[in-house]
Amino acid sequence: MMKAKPMRFAFRGARMYPESLIVIIALVTVAAALLPAGAPASAQQPAAITAQQGRSLPQGLYAIRNARVVTVSGPVIESGTIIVRDGKIESVGANVTVPAGAQELDARGLSVYPGMIDLGTSLGLVEIEAGAPGTVDLTEVGDMNPNAQAIFGINPHTAHVTITRANGVTTVLSSPRGGIISGQAALINLDGTTPREMAVTAQAALVITFPRASAGGRRDFASTPEAASSLNEAITTRDRQIEQLRKLIRDAEAYGKAQDAYARDKSLPRPEQNVVLAALAPYARGERPVIMRADREVEIRASIRFADEMRLQRPIILGGNDAWKIATFLRERNVSVILTGVLDLPNREDDYYDQLYANAARLSEAGVRFAISTGDTGAQVRDLPYHAGMAAAFGLPRDEALKAVTLYPAQIMGAADRIGSIEPGKLANLVIADGDILEARTQIRHLFIAGRNVPLTNRQTELYQQFKDRK
Amino acid sequence: MRIEMRRTIAIVLALSTLSALPVLSASAQRAQRGNQAPAASAQAETLIRNATILTVSHGTLQNSDILIRGGKIVGVGQNLRASQNARIVDATGKYVMPGIIDCHSHSMVDAINETTYSVTSMVRIRDVLNPTDVDLYRELAGGVTTLNVLHGSANAIGGQNTVVKIKYGRPVEEFIFPGAPPGIKFALGENPKRTNFPSPAGQPRRYPATRMGVEEVIRDAFTRARDYKRTWDEYRARLQRNEKNLIPPRRDLQLEPLVEILEGRRLVHAHSYRADEILMLIQLADEFGFKIRTFQHALEAYKVAGEIARHGAGASIFVDQWGYKIEAYDAIPYNAAILVRAGVNTSINSDSNERARRLNIEAAKAMKYGGLSEEEALKTITMNPAWQLGIDSRVGSIDVGKDADLAIWNGHPFSVYSRVELTLIDGEVFFDRQQDLARRVDLERERATLEQAEPNRAPASGGASPPLPRGRRPAYGHDDDELDGGNDQ
Numbered sequence: 039m040m041k042a043k044p045m046r047f048a049f050r051g052a053r054m055y056p057e058s059l060i061v062i063i064a065l066v067t068v069a070a071a072l073l074p075a076g077a078p079a080s081a082q083q084p085a086a087i088t089a090q091q092g093r094s095l096p097q098g099l100y101a102i103r104n105a106r107v108v109t110v111s112g113p114v115i116e117s118g119t120i121i122v123r124d125g126k127i128e129s130v131g132a133n134v135t136v137p138a139g140a141q142e143l144d145a146r147g148l149s150v151y152p153g154m155i156d157l158g159t160s161l162g163l164v165e166i167e168a169g170a171p172g173t174v175d176l177t178e179v180g181d182m183n184p185n186a187q188a189i190f191g192i193n194p195h196t197a198h199v200t201i202t203r204a205n206g207v208t209t210v211l212s213s214p215r216g217g218i219i220s221g222q223a224a225l226i227n228l229d230g231t232t233p234r235e236m237a238v239t240a241q242a243a244l245v246i247t248f249p250r251a252s253a254g255g256r257r258d259f260a261s262t263p264e265a266a267s268s269l270n271e272a273i274t275t276r277d278r279q280i281e282q283l284r285k286l287i288r289d290a291e292a293y294g295k296a297q298d299a300y301a302r303d304k305s306l307p308r309p310e311q312n313v314v315l316a317a318l319a320p321y322a323r324g325e326r327p328v329i330m331r332a333d334r335e336v337e338i339r340a341s342i343r344f345a346d347e348m349r350l351q352r353p354i355i356l357g358g359n360d361a362w363k364i365a366t367f368l369r370e371r372n373v374s375v376i377l378t379g380v381l382d383l384p385n386r387e388d389d390y391y392d393q394l395y396a397n398a399a400r401l402s403e404a405g406v407r408f409a410i411s412t413g414d415t416g417a418q419v420r421d422l423p424y425h426a427g428m429a430a431a432f433g434l435p436r437d438e439a440l441k442a443v444t445l446y447p448a449q450i451m452g453a454a455d456r457i458g459s460i461e462p463g464k465l466a467n468l469v470i471a472d473g474d475i476l477e478a479r480t481q482i483r484h485l486f487i488a489g490r491n492v493p494l495t496n497r498q499t500e501l502y503q504q505f506k507d508r509k
Numbered sequence: 510m511r512i513e514m515r516r517t518i519a520i521v522l523a524l525s526t527l528s529a530l531p532v533l534s535a536s537a538q539r540a541q542r543g544n545q546a547p548a549a550s551a552q553a554e555t556l557i558r559n560a561t562i563l564t565v566s567h568g569t570l571q572n573s574d575i576l577i578r579g580g581k582i583v584g585v586g587q588n589l590r591a592s593q594n595a596r597i598v599d600a601t602g603k604y605v606m607p608g609i610i611d612c613h614s615h616s617m618v619d620a621i622n623e624t625t626y627s628v629t630s631m632v633r634i635r636d637v638l639n640p641t642d643v644d645l646y647r648e649l650a651g652g653v654t655t656l657n658v659l660h661g662s663a664n665a666i667g668g669q670n671t672v673v674k675i676k677y678g679r680p681v682e683e684f685i686f687p688g689a690p691p692g693i694k695f696a697l698g699e700n701p702k703r704t705n706f707p708s709p710a711g712q713p714r715r716y717p718a719t720r721m722g723v724e725e726v727i728r729d730a731f732t733r734a735r736d737y738k739r740t741w742d743e744y745r746a747r748l749q750r751n752e753k754n755l756i757p758p759r760r761d762l763q764l765e766p767l768v769e770i771l772e773g774r775r776l777v778h779a780h781s782y783r784a785d786e787i788l789m790l791i792q793l794a795d796e797f798g799f800k801i802r803t804f805q806h807a808l809e810a811y812k813v814a815g816e817i818a819r820h821g822a823g824a825s826i827f828v829d830q831w832g833y834k835i836e837a838y839d840a841i842p843y844n845a846a847i848l849v850r851a852g853v854n855t856s857i858n859s860d861s862n863e864r865a866r867r868l869n870i871e872a873a874k875a876m877k878y879g880g881l882s883e884e885e886a887l888k889t890i891t892m893n894p895a896w897q898l899g900i901d902s903r904v905g906s907i908d909v910g911k912d913a914d915l916a917i918w919n920g921h922p923f924s925v926y927s928r929v930e931l932t933l934i935d936g937e938v939f940f941d942r943q944q945d946l947a948r949r950v951d952l953e954r955e956r957a958t959l960e961q962a963e964p965n966r967a968p969a970s971g972g973a974s975p976p977l978p979r980g981r982r983p984a985y986g987h988d989d990d991e992l993d994g995g996n997d998q
Contacts (some may be wrong), residue, residue: 166832166835166838170835383647383863391646391647416832417833420829424870426925427924430925477873478874478877479873479877501841502879506846506879
């Protein structure tokens with residue numbers, strides 16, 4: 039029965055839209071598309087692929103003129119010009135000379151924003167969550183999977199890419215989920231024919247779902263698989279999981295040392311190779327960022343303590359529903375928080391109705407570095423601006439709300455030299471809209487990703503065109 | 510009225526904080542409430558002054574007033590006068606819209622799916638309503654005043670729904686929308702054929718397992734219902750003729766609601782995804798001579814908008830949820846625009862206690878995708894769902910004579926930066942943001958006191974080991990809902 043489902047889907051797709059069959063083929067063959075970096079991918083792609091995912095557009099020379107430029111990092115330029123060359127922002131300002139040969143885009147009456155960034159997604163790892171397990175590459179078997187890398191599971195041809203970017207989200211962190219060490223996340227731009235082309239940072243962070251004593255709770259965050267029969271039992275399970283985590287990280291650290299020693303002195307006994315420990319070693323040595331999924335105060339505190347004890351990088355908290363309760367502590371420890379629950383229902387019956395709406399405002403007031411995320415696996419990542427908007431409705435200043443989906447996530451991922459604002463030298467990830475990009479009524483008119491003028495069409499606009507005039 | 514609300518919240522807080530304390534009985538709660546000031550008299554007047562009024566029925570009125578008396582709107586216009594003791598709400602700079610109507614909700618139910626049969630028309634949501642579900646309050650805080658509380662989608666013909674006004678803090682009887690016509694849930698596609706819900710090990714699969722079977726189940730049920738109706742019609746005819754010694758036919762609680770459908774006395778809300786199954790049900794309904802009132806979800810309705818319009822059905826949809834299961838993969842956010850242009854009465858619903866709190870923004874998206882006008886988009890969460898539930902003479906617009914179910918916002922409700930200040934039902938305040946903020950100091954104090962109480966002290970400080978904390982009590986098994994893009998809680 040399970041096998042029959044994708045078949046039925048494929049048949050239905052083929053009957054109605056030949057192009058969706060191609061998408062299915064692309065899905066099935068995604069593993070084959072994972073060529074070594076730099077290998078030509080065009081030979082892999084069917085020529086007639088839909089939704090412009092099959093070709094790389096040129097990184098040309100563009101001049102976006104007469105635009106209201108919301109730089110985010112600096113003041114708004116009421117009427118300015120942005121020069122885009124070779125994928126990057128070359129210059130921006132009110133009095134910028136347009137170089138010869140530039141393709142001009144008159145943005146009179148429009149506003150330019152940096153592309154929005156969502157750090158809480160699993161975009162590209164899931165096509166259809168239920169009923170099509172062949173399209174789901176979200177959770178590896180077992181609890182400890184530092185070697186599960188999102189960059190090897192992301193399907194660059196998923197419909198989620200073009201649908202998400204059409205709303206102004208240009209960059210996402212895509213993370214594996216589940217278990218304890220879920221895997222390694224990839225920071226990707228939503229354009230490119232291969233995962234490597236999309237990558238801003240291919241191995242962006244280790245994602246740990248910090249063990250919690252619980253009888254359940256939200257599925258995404260429940261690390262205890264089954265309901266424990268007592269609090270003591272749940273605590274025992276949690277403590278055992280933390281101990282397993284501690285041991286594996288220590289092993290990885292030792293492994294790294296042994297490998298380093300052998301590299302220096304080949305007369306030593308050659309240490310055994312182990313891909314799991316090798317994947318974990320750079321994180322165990324504190325060389326790369328670690329993201330801890332934690333929502334409740336107790337897990338947030340514990341994950342910070344744990345990172346200190348293991349001398350990991352200062353953890354980035356993903357989730358953070360209770361972060362407002364310990365905002366001062368988070369600021370003192372310089373811990374960043376990716377809020378995924380702005381639009382969640384409050385966790386507890388006696389929570390204030392606006393507790394999670396107002397979480398971001400509380401963190402902002404306390405000076406905690408934070409970003410706002412949808413926390414969605416893919417389909418609803420395009421709602422990112424409305425999560426930020428709701429935070430603004432409940433106390434977060436509007437410019438902070440915008441930063442929470444642009445500059446702050448870039449800073450948290452150590453990528454603010456490349457993305458997150460409109461500044462010379464950064465990647466030209468630009469959203470050109472007819473109004474405030476956080477507003478639901480605003481239309482996106484043009485989109486640049488890494489200096490490519492990407493179309494705003496996608497599977498959904500194509501279906502719209504196909505059916506809008508049918509009587 | 511405010512005091513009563515505050516008290517209710519305090520009780521809810523106390524109950525939920527003190528998991529180890531004996532739970533107050535419902536009667537005890539009522540007794541506590543009884544100590545408070547009684548609700549304002551139904552004849553009391555309220556004047557909402559100097560607002561921007563989104564009437565829905567006759568455009569936007571600037572600097573205008575709404576006069577409420579006896580729970581009804583008795584005046585809409587400028588410089589209205591109220592009696593001396595009227596409550597005055599200064600709404601300068603604020604926006605008033607009709608209370609939002611969510612045409613697909615599973616709030617406040619302790620059970621959602623009677624999954625055992627494929628036809629469960631005999632079961633009633635009315636029997637499992639839980640008026641203490643705290644999500645109701647959170648929905649009020651999003652400007653929602655009316656819910657269509659539906660049975661789940663596990664059955665081709667499901668249970669009977671109930672339309673409620675969210676009179677949170679009141680006994681359940683006061684929630685029931687007076688005079689709302691009865692309705693029922695149907696369901697097509699993956700859920701009634703149990704695609705994503707395998708039977709427990711050792712149990713046989715429930716019929717039907719295909720869309721063919723779903724059609725047959727509905728056809729079979731209406732064939733039986735038609736016979737049943739004939740039996741009763743014949744009996745009643747003989748009674749009319751004063752025949753003696755008649756034995757009435759045996760009542761069949763499963764078929765009675767279907768007879769009401771055949772007689773046009775019960776509204777059908779049909780959960781559906783694919784265009785082909787929507788056409789199937791239209792054809793079947795035409796054959797048996799009844800109407801589908803709404804196609805719920807109807808993600809592919811845009812492919813057959815003309816057929817839906819010609820049948821006279823409405824569509825109650827998500828604005829942009831898609832891709833969470835196979836039959837949701839062709840969903841497009843332009844669905845609302847195509848349906849409205851084709852003349853289909855279209856509403857945007859939540860099917861989620863979470864999304865219900867921000868249906869204003871969901872409706873705003875219908876302007877973005879396909880370019881509905883502001884009024885068309887507003888109707889998708891007010892007038893249109895009112896028609897779909899047969900309550901449009903009572904609610905859905907701001908007009909004299911209608912119920913005073915209103916949401917007052919601090920900005921335009923289609924702006925992401927806006928929030929609700931006040932929600933009124935029948936002229937009474939059921940959500941007041943300022944009151945909510947004002948009582949927090951007291952609640953914090955109460956919480957601190959409770960945490961010091963003997964049963965709540967941590968074991969380390971001498972208390973007993975507490976029971977295992979559980980997640981927020983789900984009001985129902987929400988699997989179906991989740992697969993329809995619903996709550997992730």
